[in-house]
Amino acid sequence: MTHNPPTRDEARRRTPLFGYGSWPEARRIAEVLRTETVGGALLLVATALALVWANLPGDTYESVRQFHFGPEALHLDLSVEHWAADGLLAIFFFIAGLELKREFVAGDLRNPRAAALPIAAAVGGMAVPAGVYVLVNSLGDGPEGALSGWAIPTATDIAFALGVLAVIGSHLPSGLRTFLLTLAVVDDLLAITVIAIFYTDDLAPLPLLLALVPLALFAFAVQKRVRSPWLLIPLALLTWGLVHASGVHATVAGVLLGLSVPVLRSDAAGGPDAGPGLAEHFEHVWRPLSAGFAVPVFALFAAGVAIEGASGFVDALGDPVALGVILGLVVGKPIGIVLTTFLMAKLTSAELDEQLSWVDVVGVGILAGMGFTVSLLIGSLAFGEGTEAGQHVTLGVLLGSTVAALLAAALLSSRNRTYRRIEEAERVDADADGIPDVYQRGWSGERD
Numbered sequence: 001m002t003h004n005p006p007t008r009d010e011a012r013r014r015t016p017l018f019g020y021g022s023w024p025e026a027r028r029i030a031e032v033l034r035t036e037t038v039g040g041a042l043l044l045v046a047t048a049l050a051l052v053w054a055n056l057p058g059d060t061y062e063s064v065r066q067f068h069f070g071p072e073a074l075h076l077d078l079s080v081e082h083w084a085a086d087g088l089l090a091i092f093f094f095i096a097g098l099e100l101k102r103e104f105v106a107g108d109l110r111n112p113r114a115a116a117l118p119i120a121a122a123v124g125g126m127a128v129p130a131g132v133y134v135l136v137n138s139l140g141d142g143p144e145g146a147l148s149g150w151a152i153p154t155a156t157d158i159a160f161a162l163g164v165l166a167v168i169g170s171h172l173p174s175g176l177r178t179f180l181l182t183l184a185v186v187d188d189l190l191a192i193t194v195i196a197i198f199y200t201d202d203l204a205p206l207p208l209l210l211a212l213v214p215l216a217l218f219a220f221a222v223q224k225r226v227r228s229p230w231l232l233i234p235l236a237l238l239t240w241g242l243v244h245a246s247g248v249h250a251t252v253a254g255v256l257l258g259l260s261v262p263v264l265r266s267d268a269a270g271g272p273d274a275g276p277g278l279a280e281h282f283e284h285v286w287r288p289l290s291a292g293f294a295v296p297v298f299a300l301f302a303a304g305v306a307i308e309g310a311s312g313f314v315d316a317l318g319d320p321v322a323l324g325v326i327l328g329l330v331v332g333k334p335i336g337i338v339l340t341t342f343l344m345a346k347l348t349s350a351e352l353d354e355q356l357s358w359v360d361v362v363g364v365g366i367l368a369g370m371g372f373t374v375s376l377l378i379g380s381l382a383f384g385e386g387t388e389a390g391q392h393v394t395l396g397v398l399l400g401s402t403v404a405a406l407l408a409a410a411l412l413s414s415r416n417r418t419y420r421r422i423e424e425a426e427r428v429d430a431d432a433d434g435i436p437d438v439y440q441r442g443w444s445g446e447r448d
Helices: 008-013 023-054 060-065 080-105 112-139 158-168 174-198 205-223 229-246 251-259 278-302 309-318 320-347 358-367 373-383 388-426
Strands: 015-017 350-352
Touching: 023 060, 023 158, 023 278, 060 080, 080 174, 080 229, 080 251, 080 278, 080 373, 112 174, 112 320, 158 174, 158 358, 158 388, 174 251, 174 358, 174 373, 205 229, 205 251, 229 251, 278 373, 309 320, 309 388, 320 358, 320 373, 320 388, 358 388, 373 388
Parallel strands: 015 350
Antiparallel strands: none
16 A cells, blocks of 8 residues: 655654654664663673572671771772662763763754653653552551652663663664663653652762862863863762762762763864764763673672562562552553653644554553662662661562563564564665665655
8 A cells, every 4th residue: 555755744743753763863772772682681690690699598698798898088988789889870870861961962852842752751650650659558558668769660770671672672663762762761860860859868068069070170071072081080980979978879970970971073073973972982981881790780789689488578579668669660650651652642743653553652661660770779778778678679679670571572572573574564675875765765654
């Protein structure tokens, strides 16, 4: 069946949701997915190792996790678990800051209309799971202070979610994958904002103000396109140390440093068309360290939970804290994301791309329920290290993320087979210029 492309005026009036997007962005997302697939596999290995180690006879896991080291005079005599959460995750959030800035400055989301959707979906995908958690713990007989964990099921784990998507979603439209990546980055950064505002107990204003000095020097240096690690790393470490001393979670420093890095090349260096800018350079340098070391080590010392037999497992799941986390991730996340996306489509000129079905959006919403890294981080801040409630949070995050992954894999792998058949039927191949037709004709064919 033939289908004429829309006129320019028609294309202007409607904003397709989750279309193919641009070819450069599609290639970049594919590269990110390859990196995060490896990172997700390492994260899975680290999580399994943590669970096995924590349940071995003896107390070696807790002994190592609670071992303290660092200069006490600088308030950095921290446990291994604390160093992993505050130190290594700062690298993870530095990458998140770079990624978000690049999307909004040079990516497909530099168009405000396109950017509005993942931002709104991220907000909806945080508000509903938080509400589910609060509802469960208000109705249940949870421990004292249980409501302080309301933010635990709000964040999506980038490495796990993109790793699963890379394995099962190779033929899904790139716009859908871009949406998940941006959604995950945005809600992780919103979660860090929540941490800075709601999980900062004792704020020391002076170190926070002093942190602005090395941060400003770092920003000035990168704006001048300075790449020397001998200058930038000391400035970044000083910023991190002062933010940590202020009482604000130190990972906030990573986000701020990432957002300060320029995305486009300067005019003197040839302008935006002269190749990758400094943000992309830093992303290539630091993403492997984040995905291959920082996040897996954090998981190793955050995911270990001792399960005392089947009865202990059942008792833990009966805790409203664990139940609220599981339901927030598995039920709240997809409802919040799909409902917000549906409302955006109804209340604006946006409409679902012609090749997509709402079941695809549901699949991505379920996949976004894989809340691991930041969820564990918020759980430790809400309930403390080594507490019973903290152990139940860890179990809830692990179980909820696993259920979300399995459900999303079952749904999206079926949709992936559908899109593979569509591509084969339409012979979506690259022309002589190496760019597939779907990225050049500016429209999508009929939905199958």
